[in-house]
Amino acid sequence: MKVLVASGNAKKLRELEAVLLDLGITGVELVSIRDVAPYPEPVEDGLTFEDNALLKARAGVAATGLPCVADDSGLAVTALKGMPGVLSARWSGTHGDDEANNALLLAQMADIGLRDAAFVSCCALVTPAGDEFTAEGRWEGRLLRAPRGENGFGYDPIFEPGDVDGRSSAELDADEKNARSHRARALRELAPHLAALVEAKVKE
Incomplete structure (x- = not known):
């Protein structure tokens, strides 16, 4: 079963692939927006990460007719009352x-x-049938005072996760990050719904 990932970021596809593999979910072929006919991407004007993720997933389904997974993510700083938040990028x-x-x-x-x-x-x-599922993942930690590391992207160089040994997120390798990250946590929660879609497709 083909599932659109509403992103052109290959790292996001690999992250979802790793989660599905880890959970033993098979029968899903992930495609990115680079693999389908171009379509207008929605303006991400939601007030929450959930709003924006749903905007992107709905647009992907409408354009392709495929089930669509989308994410919206960012950094929430306690002292800034949760900002940059949806404005992170x-x-x-x-x-x-x-x-x-x-x-x-x-x-x-x-x-x-x-x-x-x-x-x-x-x-x-x-889904094309109009079903909608969302899941949120959080990766707690602290802001560094200067960037460290060359891996990852975004705020990775200035974020020190609380569940590693003093390294920044940009100092972790891909496997370490995928095992812990906020997106991986949300995807693990969402994955059973993908498995249910595959099961329903097999029964058709």
């Missing part, structure tokens, strides 16, 4: 400028001692 004003986003956030937090933060991901699955 464009915190500095330019969408996707990781270096500028990190620099601005570190400057804003320079004099603040409370460094608690969490990566948050909401993953949504929308």
Whole structure:
């Protein structure tokens, strides 16, 4: 069964593939938006991660007729009352400028001692029949005072997860990150719904 992942980020596909493999879920062929005919991607104007994940998943289903998985994620800093939040990718004003986003956030937090933060991901699955499922994952940790590491993307270099040995998220290898990350946690919760779709397809 083909399932669209509403992203062109190959790392997100591999992360979902790893989760499905780990859970023993077979019969799912993941395709990205690069593998289907181009369609207008929705404006991510939701107020929550769940809003934006559902916007993207609904658009994917409408355009392709395939079940669609989408996620929206970001960094929630306690001292900033959960911001950057849904604005994480464009915190500095330019969408996707990781270096500028990190620099601005570190400057804003320079004099603040409370460094608690969490990566948050909401993953949504929308089916052609109109069923909708969402799941949220959180990866608790703290903000560093300077970037460390070359792996990952986004805020990984300035985030130290609470469940590793003092390394930043950008100092973890892919397997370590996939086993712990906010997105992986949300995908694990969503995966049984994908398994149910496969089972229903087999019975048709």
